[in-house]
Amino acid sequence: MAILETARFDIPLLATGQAHKELFHNEALARIDFLLHPVVQAVESDPSNIVPSPGQSWLVAPGAVNDWLGRDDHIAGWTENGWLFIVPQTVMRIYVKSSESYAVYRGSWQSAETVTNPAGGAVVDSEARLAIDSILSVLVAQGILLSTS
Structure with missing residues (x-):
C-alpha cells in the first residue's frame, strides 16, 4: 500500500484498513x-x-x-x-x-536586515526623520528588521 501524504508538508494521511x-x-x-x-x-x-x-x-x-x-x-x-x-x-x-x-x-x-535610522544630510527634516524612526521602531518590534543597537 502506498503511503498517503499531504501535498505541501508530507503530513501522513490515514487509509482504510491501514495497520499501525x-x-x-x-x-x-x-x-x-x-x-x-x-x-x-x-x-x-x-x-x-x-x-x-x-x-x-x-x-x-x-x-x-x-x-x-x-x-x-x-x-x-x-x-x-x-x-x-x-x-x-x-x-x-x-x-x-x-x-x-x-x-x-x-x-x-x-533573515531580517539591519537598517540604521536616518542621520546627517545637507537638509534635515525633523518631522520626516521622526516619522521614519517611528516606522523603523515598529518594524524592529515586529521582528521584521533588526535593531542597530
Missing part, C-alpha cells in the same frame, strides 16, 4: 506541532553542536553535516523518536529565537 494507524497519526501531529506556530532556536549546520529537547527545532543552514547532511534549508525538529525534517514552502515565515527576528523562505531562508 497510531504511528501515522502521531507523525502527522508532530509535523503539525512544528508548523502551527513555527519557531526555531537558531540557524545551525551541525546537529552535534546542540543538545535538543523534544519540541525544539532549528533551520538547517547550507552545508549541513552529520544527521542533517542533504537537508539544507529544512526545518529540523527534535522529537522523542529523533529528527523530523520539514521542507519549507515559498514565503513561509518562521521566528528565529537566537536573533529575535523572522526569516522568510524564498528559495532559501532570508
